[in-house]
Amino acid sequence: MNRFRRSRVNILSLLCVAISFAFIQLAVAQESTTPNHRVRLVIHGGAGTITKASMTAEKEKQYYEKLTEALEAGYAVLQKHGTSLDAVETVIRILEDSPLFNAGKGAVFTHEGTNELDASIMDGKTLRAGAVAAVKHVKNPIGLARLVMEKSPHVMLVGDGAEAFGKSQGVEMVPQEYFFTQRRWDQLQTAIEKEKQDSIKKVKGTPADSAEGRHGTVGCVALDEYGNLAAGTSTGGTTNKRFGRVGDSPIIGAGTYANNATCAVSCTGDGEYFIRAVAAHSVSMLMESSGMTVQKAAEKAIETIGRIHGTGGLIALDKNGNFTMPFNTEGMYRGYIDENGKPMVKIYKE
Numbered sequence: 001m002n003r004f005r006r007s008r009v010n011i012l013s014l015l016c017v018a019i020s021f022a023f024i025q026l027a028v029a030q031e032s033t034t035p036n037h038r039v040r041l042v043i044h045g046g047a048g049t050i051t052k053a054s055m056t057a058e059k060e061k062q063y064y065e066k067l068t069e070a071l072e073a074g075y076a077v078l079q080k081h082g083t084s085l086d087a088v089e090t091v092i093r094i095l096e097d098s099p100l101f102n103a104g105k106g107a108v109f110t111h112e113g114t115n116e117l118d119a120s121i122m123d124g125k126t127l128r129a130g131a132v133a134a135v136k137h138v139k140n141p142i143g144l145a146r147l148v149m150e151k152s153p154h155v156m157l158v159g160d161g162a163e164a165f166g167k168s169q170g171v172e173m174v175p176q177e178y179f180f181t182q183r184r185w186d187q188l189q190t191a192i193e194k195e196k197q198d199s200i201k202k203v204k205g206t207p208a209d210s211a212e213g214r215h216g217t218v219g220c221v222a223l224d225e226y227g228n229l230a231a232g233t234s235t236g237g238t239t240n241k242r243f244g245r246v247g248d249s250p251i252i253g254a255g256t257y258a259n260n261a262t263c264a265v266s267c268t269g270d271g272e273y274f275i276r277a278v279a280a281h282s283v284s285m286l287m288e289s290s291g292m293t294v295q296k297a298a299e300k301a302i303e304t305i306g307r308i309h310g311t312g313g314l315i316a317l318d319k320n321g322n323f324t325m326p327f328n329t330e331g332m333y334r335g336y337i338d339e340n341g342k343p344m345v346k347i348y349k350e
């Protein structure tokens, strides 16, 4: 009898183990097939004087397609269990390789007719960051910024030094001619002409280039399935810039910021104003110290920019996946992956 009872208990425990195993298998299968709603991806392609009237149907289509491609590529990284840093870098590389944006290939020209590129990236988990400024031969400055973060003890490298570091890391270099686009060249000629006719404005200290012809900086913020935030920004700066001018994009806290405790932010607009307002960090700070939502904090940051007569916008994403994309210009190229995993792209004010 005793023996019979023992073997029944044994059979029952075996059955329990088998059932639990089946359940675990099912859970694993579900995890890898159902989309992970926790991951988030938000991008921008610059803010400025972007109106329907100034756009052709063909141009509009090109922007929609490129921004969609970047969103899909970044989302694929996150879905394949990649990190937010990988997603940010993937997205920005695609936009840097397109002549449509003021970053990488499509960078604007300096007064001297050269191209000087800036980029930065930040890891919200560790608060590590990397940035490069005024590089002239780096095909993808966002990749170099990431290497500064991961392979150097520094946060920011500039000019020739940054390029020497890039070469030591095997980064792809290109001749200056790579960055030539007729559209950006024409914008430089227009800016130089305008400057000649408007020298008083310059004396007053207003940046020579405004929202006109400058937009196209690119940025990305992401939240991965591990709950880590990251942010990145890349730009050619402002048309007709000189004297080694550097804007907010490569400055951690001004153009880019990420902190798992609060949010990830990437800005675009008149760099001088975003630096003075420490815009990206201010969003995080307002959330942390005043308990504001990411929407409210981002709105406040853009309000401050407006108050000091700056224009631009930003994208911000919090640790729970809430995001916002405020701007005080006529338009901002922007997009995100929605709840169903679909890329959504917007250009104009709604």
Ligand code: ASP
Pocket: 046, 047, 214, 215, 216, 217, 235, 236, 237, 238, 246, 247, 248, 249, 267, 268, 269, 270, 271, 272
């Ligand atoms: N913020 C960039 C800069 O000032 C330009 C832009 O975002 O349009 O360099």
